[in-house]
Amino acid sequence: MAPRVMTPALLEELSERFKALGEPARLQLLAALRQGEHSVSDLVAITGLGQANVSKHLQLLCSAGFINRRKEGTFAYYALADSEVLQWCDLMCGRIEAEQRERRAALKLSRA
Amino acid sequence: MAPRVMTPALLEELSERFKALGEPARLQLLAALRQGEHSVSDLVAITGLGQANVSKHLQLLCSAGFINRRKEGTFAYYALADSEVLQWCDLMCGRIEAEQRERRAALKLSRA
DNA sequence: TCTATATTCTACTATCCAGTTATATATGAC
DNA sequence: GTCATATATAACTGGATAGTAGAATATAGA
Structure with missing residues (x-):
């Protein structure tokens, strides 16, 4: 927050990041990535969440800048940024x- | 996250805290409290949000443990925890x- | 007492989003 | 080329919640 002006746009950006962390499923994914890079199907197996669901959550975390994506063949590997x-x-x-x-x-x- | 087991209950608690920060209006309220304690009506004036709305957001921040409430007469003063x-x-x-x-x-x- | 003010509570609407299902895309094997 | 696998996307549904309006509560003062 800081000695900075909190414009509506910044408030929106900021809340978006925190909102990305405000979901058990996404925290679970981040926790799984603590040990290192994992493919989507790995994460599906680890978390027990649905595949499409995991994919969506990973994209959201990615666009929030918390994780990075690496494509290799048909696999997509995600890791903590x-x-x-x-x-x-x-x-x-x-x-x-x-x-x-x-x-x-x-x-x-x-x-x- | 840590060397700790992430039980579903802990994930839920954790996400609840982050979710509390995942809302521009609440971040705005926290920013306003940076300068110090404020009454509800102060915060209404500062933020331009509706009074009932501010009251609800403050309660949520309070139960998330980010702010404290002090009652004095008919006024309720909130401050950062x-x-x-x-x-x-x-x-x-x-x-x-x-x-x-x-x-x-x-x-x-x-x-x- | 009655009145005014500050806050909270209740009920409601509209919007957003997690989860699911089914489909589409892409890559590799044959 | 066909088939199988990995991931992403689209469409849908149910549930949660931000915002609002109005009633209820509480306190201070006349």
């Missing part, structure tokens, strides 16, 4: 765990 | 700008 997005997921998971700890602590206090 | 979320927006804006630079550079090369 960089590790930044995984770091965000880790940080966000940390927030979630912290909140759960707080909730548990509050619960104990109220019972004491 | 911490600065982490703004840092993410900054980082994400950085990615967007980098991609735009790349696109422009690629365009120039293709014309040369």
Whole structure:
């Protein structure tokens, strides 16, 4: 956000990126790519999602700049563009765990 | 994501947080709160969004843990829970700008 | 008390999108 | 060329949600 002007266009671009991460299926795909490059059919097998569905999600992640595509024969291999997005997921998971700890602590206090 | 098991429940929680950021109106509200605490009607004036709409978005951001609520008289004051979320927006804006630079550079090369 | 104001809640509409199915495209093997 | 496989695309459906309008709630002040 920063010392920068948030134009409607920038807000739209920004929200589009976060929206790309706001879907369990896409996070699952990113998690699968943590270990490295995978073909679409690999990812279908790993995630258990439908093939067309996976293909659509991968395209969305690709256009959001989180993953890259490499074509080889009839196969399409996708890989993380960089590790930044995984770091965000880790940080966000940390927030979630912290909140759960707080909730548990509050619960104990109220019972004491 | 991390060396952690991504259970369906965690994926759901995680996506919910990112989804909360995947909406221009909510990013606008967060940007407005960068300067500090604001009442609902302040935020309505700043953003130009409808009052009920702002109220709903604030509640969503609150339950996602990004902002806190303080009641005083008939007013409700909202403030950022911490600065982490703004840092993410900054980082994400950085990615967007980098991609735009790349696109422009690629365009120039293709014309040369 | 009554009135005005700030906020939240409820009900509704329109839009968006995840998931599915079926089809199309592309590449390699024969 | 035909056939099989991998991926992408198109069309459709159901469910979620942004936005709005109006009612309900709560608080402060006269």
